[in-house]
Amino acid sequence: MSSGSKEAGTRQRIVEAADRLFYRQGYEHTSFSDIADAVQISRGNFYYHFRSKDEILDAVIAARLAATGEMLAGWERAADPAARLRSFIHLLFVNRLSIKAHGCPVGTLCGELAKLDHPARQEANELFTLFRAWLAREFARLGRGREADGLALHLLALSQGVATLAHAFDDEALIRRQVRLIEAWLDEQCRAGAREKQSA
Amino acid sequence: MSSGSKEAGTRQRIVEAADRLFYRQGYEHTSFSDIADAVQISRGNFYYHFRSKDEILDAVIAARLAATGEMLAGWERAADPAARLRSFIHLLFVNRLSIKAHGCPVGTLCGELAKLDHPARQEANELFTLFRAWLAREFARLGRGREADGLALHLLALSQGVATLAHAFDDEALIRRQVRLIEAWLDEQCRAGAREKQSA
DNA sequence: GTCTATACAGCGATAGAC
């Protein structure tokens, strides 16, 4: 029952197609017809699997939460906090082509749902919270316990902003250059953390 | 013919209402009925002033470009490059309530138009470019000529990211805390600029 | 489980009276 299986059930194929389309076109701009075309089923058949479009959104967010949790768990294998934080920054580089084309999947979804004041808004924010808490814990391990959450938000904000600008300007090189600046900032934070640990 | 006049013509009142609604609800989510209710005119009457909804958007972007240009010109009165750059950061603080509620007007509009691949996308990006060029020039004046554009994008990204997170989390305090971190970063850049000027 | 047919609301846009 792997989530990317070729023989996935109809329900799962709907969720996967909706996930991709919500990312590429936005939630509101994606219609049932769009998803139906992608999954190759009729429009009416949706309502056997979901009661409404909002319910599809809920399923998409749940799937993203699960995938994000697994990714963060995978990063735990890195040797030290600095290497783990670098995994996060590296994500911006790895996904630079899709970010250039469609922005950050988390930021664009949360932004749209916030502007629509959509009921699923809080659920989507959990995606941000997952990263925020994970980053804060790694900054704390780095020896920056007191300012850990502030630094986590700073790094989260930087990656969000870079994604926003790269998307708007449709500029891949912007990501590569800014990633280097962020890495330099992280190195500086590591040195500050080491100093704080020394004096403690 | 001041732009905020109470006795503004219908056309201008449409642009002002559309500007506000596009910011609060998003472009696609705002209908003619919404604007008509705000301006207190009938739906049909729109087409005497504009040929389409896209044309209203063009007018809104043009108005924002003009207003932004005037604001940047006003910041020129500050004593030195460091003070001028601080004006930019301060903007995040001054507008923190509307940013918390609706995000950054530039970032959310450019993000939506980019995702829709809307024809007016490039025009909206000019708003970003206005800030980018202005910031780069001030960083150059600060003595950071070689990296001026990279630093400008870094600061722009930071402010965009803070706006995105504050909007998603509906959190005003987040802005105040992150503004302090950004100001500390700017101070560091000022010192680096001074060193570079010394050695030159 | 999947289909076709359809209801019903809202959208952008047009025509024409005043």
Add this chain to the structure above:
DNA sequence: GTCTATCGCTGTATAGAC
């Protein structure tokens, strides 16, 4: 310059045959 009336289309959602 502003109005009412209406068109054509697309959206979500439902009913019911197979």
